[in-house]
Amino acid sequence: MVHEEGDVKSNPSQQQSISTHSEVAQSAGIGVEVQGLVKRYGTLVALDHVSFNVKAGELFALLGPNGAGKTTLLHILCTILSPDEGRALIAGADVVQQALRARRRLGVVFQEPSLDDRLTVYENLEFHGLVYGVPAALRRKRIDEMLHVVELSDWRERLVRTLSVGMKRRLEIARALIHDSRVLFLDEPTVGLDAQSRARIWRYLHDLRQQRDLTLIVTTHYIEEVEQADRVAIIDQGKLLAIDTPLALKSAHGHEVLEVSPINAEVRAHILAEYQNKIVKTSEDQLTLKVEDGRFIEHFLSIYGSQVRAMTRIEPSLESVFLSLTGRAIRDQEASARERTLAFGKQGGEHTR
Numbered sequence: 169m170v171h172e173e174g175d176v177k178s179n180p181s182q183q184q185s186i187s188t189h190s191e192v193a194q195s196a197g198i199g200v201e202v203q204g205l206v207k208r209y210g211t212l213v214a215l216d217h218v219s220f221n222v223k224a225g226e227l228f229a230l231l232g233p234n235g236a237g238k239t240t241l242l243h244i245l246c247t248i249l250s251p252d253e254g255r256a257l258i259a260g261a262d263v264v265q266q267a268l269r270a271r272r273r274l275g276v277v278f279q280e281p282s283l284d285d286r287l288t289v290y291e292n293l294e295f296h297g298l299v300y301g302v303p304a305a306l307r308r309k310r311i312d313e314m315l316h317v318v319e320l321s322d323w324r325e326r327l328v329r330t331l332s333v334g335m336k337r338r339l340e341i342a343r344a345l346i347h348d349s350r351v352l353f354l355d356e357p358t359v360g361l362d363a364q365s366r367a368r369i370w371r372y373l374h375d376l377r378q379q380r381d382l383t384l385i386v387t388t389h390y391i392e393e394v395e396q397a398d399r400v401a402i403i404d405q406g407k408l409l410a411i412d413t414p415l416a417l418k419s420a421h422g423h424e425v426l427e428v429s430p431i432n433a434e435v436r437a438h439i440l441a442e443y444q445n446k447i448v449k450t451s452e453d454q455l456t457l458k459v460e461d462g463r464f465i466e467h468f469l470s471i472y473g474s475q476v477r478a479m480t481r482i483e484p485s486l487e488s489v490f491l492s493l494t495g496r497a498i499r500d501q502e503a504s505a506r507e508r509t510l511a512f513g514k515q516g517g518e519h520t521r
């Protein structure tokens with residue numbers, strides 16, 4: 169059902185330039201290229217000239233609060249939404265000009281569940297394999313392999329509606345890898361799962377990366393999850409604010425903090441007055457001070473060392489990176505549940521096939 173040719177035939181000159189481009193991209197080990205993407209919903213600019221590359225084999229995280237434009241970006245990269253400006257290539261295939269070719273190279277786990285509840289685990293995978301034209305023997309092999317990876321082999325004949333939320337997520341990951349996907353997109357794959365299920369999903373992703381030559385692009389608004397990514401892109405209000413390794417982001421934009429618990433209210437007031445411009449957070453018994461220079465801690469200790477009950481030095485976090493890039497904590501920016509429901513409603517019905 170999926171045809172490799174045909175989607176580019178209408179414009180031979182473009183096909184020429186695109187295949188040349190894709191050869192360059194492949195030789196440079198580029199998995200995904202995004203150039204100047206713009207997407208508007210009416211007057212709202214959901215993506216504002218977003219450009220970046222993801223290397224083949226990379227674990228790449230897109231971090232941003234709800235409403236940042238992550239799902240919109242992923243939908244464009246998965247060929248189900250067209251950009252207003254700019255272009256994107258998946259393993260060398262243009263998502264607009266060569267949509268079918270791009271689609272064969274990517275797998276996707278949507279933010280919203282997209283399994284058929286009335287079919288069994290096996291049937292969901294089988295149907296996906298059929299749609300993507302995976303030959304029968306290979307299909308059966310991949311289904312067995314993937315069920316094993318996500319620990320659902322014992323559940324293959326069960327109806328999907330009897331599965332837990334976490335199991336459904338695992339099945340969606342398995343499904344995305346039944347065809348020859350080289351790039352796997354996961355849109356908030358762990359949202360709404362308990363800590364154990366979240367850890368499990370991440371374990372599978374790491375295992376899969378070792379087993380297959382896979383590029384992973386994961387969106388999340390959980391800061392703690394992006395620490396394990398090779399690189400992180402921080403996106404807010406449709407704009408890409410920074411992109412680098414977690415370590416480099418922290419050293420460029422993050423800062424260390426010192427949490428201190430003054431022995432009494434008088435000391436607390438002294439510290440507050442003396443370090444006005446360093447205070448980043450206050451609570452009744454604790455003050456958090458920004459550390460810009462290692463000597464600050466020595467200096468603080470020499471004055472207040474005997475007047476604090478406890479003191480903790482905290483390494484720069486990605487939370488502090490987001491704060492210094494946007495002036496807000498990532499959690500302050502979360503849209504209300506109602507806003508999110510409305511946004512999903514509008515996107516309802518979109519599908520890969």
Ligand SMILES: Nc1ncnc2c1ncn2[C@@H]1O[C@H](COP(=O)(O)OP(=O)(O)O)[C@@H](O)[C@H]1O
Nearest residue numbers: 209214233234235236237238239240511514515
């Ligand atoms: N189909 C749509 N129609 C109108 N506005 C939309 C639609 N989809 C998303 N939006 C808006 O675009 C912005 C980005 O949304 P989205 O891409 O879902 O962000 P994220 O996935 O980061 O939460 C939000 O302000 C959202 O309300």
Ligand SMILES: [Mg+2]
Nearest residue numbers: 238239279355
């Ligand atoms: Mg989203």
